[in-house]
Amino acid sequence: MVVVPTTTTTVPAASEGSTPTATGSDTLDAAPGARLFSPLTVRGVRLRNRIVVSPMCQYSCEQRDGLATDWHLVHLASRAVGGAGLVFTEATAVTPEGRISPQDLGIWSDEHVAPLARVVDAIHANGAAAGTQLAHAGRKASTDQPWRGGGPVARADGGWQPVGPSPLPFADGYPAPHELTVDEIRAVQRAFADAAGRAQRAGFDWVEVHAAHGYLLHEFLSPLSNQRTDAYGGDFEGRVRMVLETVAAVRETWGDRPLAIRISATDWVDGGWTGDESLWLAGLLRDAGVDLIDCSTGGNVPQADIPVGAGYQVPFAEAIRHETGVLTGAVGLITAPEHAEELVRNGRADVVLLARELLRDPYWPLHAARALHQDFPVPVQYERAF
Numbered sequence: 001m002v003v004v005p006t007t008t009t010t011v012p013a014a015s016e017g018s019t020p021t022a023t024g025s026d027t028l029d030a031a032p033g034a035r036l037f038s039p040l041t042v043r044g045v046r047l048r049n050r051i052v053v054s055p056m057c058q059y060s061c062e063q064r065d066g067l068a069t070d071w072h073l074v075h076l077a078s079r080a081v082g083g084a085g086l087v088f089t090e091a092t093a094v095t096p097e098g099r100i101s102p103q104d105l106g107i108w109s110d111e112h113v114a115p116l117a118r119v120v121d122a123i124h125a126n127g128a129a130a131g132t133q134l135a136h137a138g139r140k141a142s143t144d145q146p147w148r149g150g151g152p153v154a155r156a157d158g159g160w161q162p163v164g165p166s167p168l169p170f171a172d173g174y175p176a177p178h179e180l181t182v183d184e185i186r187a188v189q190r191a192f193a194d195a196a197g198r199a200q201r202a203g204f205d206w207v208e209v210h211a212a213h214g215y216l217l218h219e220f221l222s223p224l225s226n227q228r229t230d231a232y233g234g235d236f237e238g239r240v241r242m243v244l245e246t247v248a249a250v251r252e253t254w255g256d257r258p259l260a261i262r263i264s265a266t267d268w269v270d271g272g273w274t275g276d277e278s279l280w281l282a283g284l285l286r287d288a289g290v291d292l293i294d295c296s297t298g299g300n301v302p303q304a305d306i307p308v309g310a311g312y313q314v315p316f317a318e319a320i321r322h323e324t325g326v327l328t329g330a331v332g333l334i335t336a337p338e339h340a341e342e343l344v345r346n347g348r349a350d351v352v353l354l355a356r357e358l359l360r361d362p363y364w365p366l367h368a369a370r371a372l373h374q375d376f377p378v379p380v381q382y383e384r385a386f
Helices: 070-081 110-125 182-202 216-221 236-254 275-287 314-324 337-345 356-360 364-371 380-385
Strands: 026-028 040-042 045-047 051-053 086-093 129-135 206-211 259-264 292-296 327-331 351-354
Touching: 045 129, 051 364, 070 086, 070 110, 086 110, 086 206, 110 129, 110 182, 129 182, 182 206, 182 236, 206 216, 206 236, 216 236, 216 259, 236 259, 236 275, 259 275, 275 292, 275 314, 292 314, 314 327, 337 351, 337 364, 351 356, 356 364
Parallel strands: 051 086, 051 351, 086 129, 129 206, 206 259, 259 292, 292 327, 327 351
Antiparallel strands: 026 040, 040 045
């Protein structure tokens, strides 16, 4: 276990800005200071600030067994040392065929619990809450590591048959997925629930269900990838069924602990999943016990025209927050402390998730505290630099 002693000076929350009522008991500790560095408590789990390490795939399980390694330990614990309030693992596969790549992290067996618990202990020892993102890659599974091209991996090279709601390949050169039967859908839902139980035993504080970026649950939502004619396809009610039933199964197993979900709020393609549908779904997710909606976009089709720029996905988080009252997370090219502070202070989101910026600088929260004039704890070993 990595333990780093820190100073004890902290800055409690500002009282400005409105906060929606989330499922469960969320509280704000009010006092002067930057809102980004105010604590947030959801279902009894307290985050020391609103900075969240977004799930980021590492493609680094050396034996292709899904077991967390020293790489995951150091990578995730260093972000806790750097001051984040909540540190999520990468997308963690609930079944072997749910991996994006053969090197992905997994949580489909009891063997995964102990290595993950070691990572959780290191995150906790350095002051952050620990979360895991439960995932199934669907038709985008069995692909190579990005630095090796990222294309489909053939069975002869250790790949496998991907699955999906309909036999529609993700893109040219990708195999057509096996269309899941209803019994197979229920088996996937059980796998998500079982994974939540393992996450509990590993000591995680938060679980996030991955229903974004063109992976399995998102594939069920979008008419671009779901052309089923049974109860899991067709109209809005049919296409959201898989997600709602999966969330219900996870909530039942996970118990009274914080539960988030990541959605792609739009496909950015005519005829695809839309922002309005995300608003309707968000209300249903709130009623199903979801505490926070992590608002990303895209990923379901390769030809989407996405208007990428700083904070380009924030309007979706803001709309869901204000229309449904559920807590939301903003993610997407948020790099400046002042920008992150504005989003939280003005009630556009409740937490800010950073990805690439925290790859560039694991200590971004410490630098942000300085930029925002916050007396935030710095590890005593690093004080000379601050």
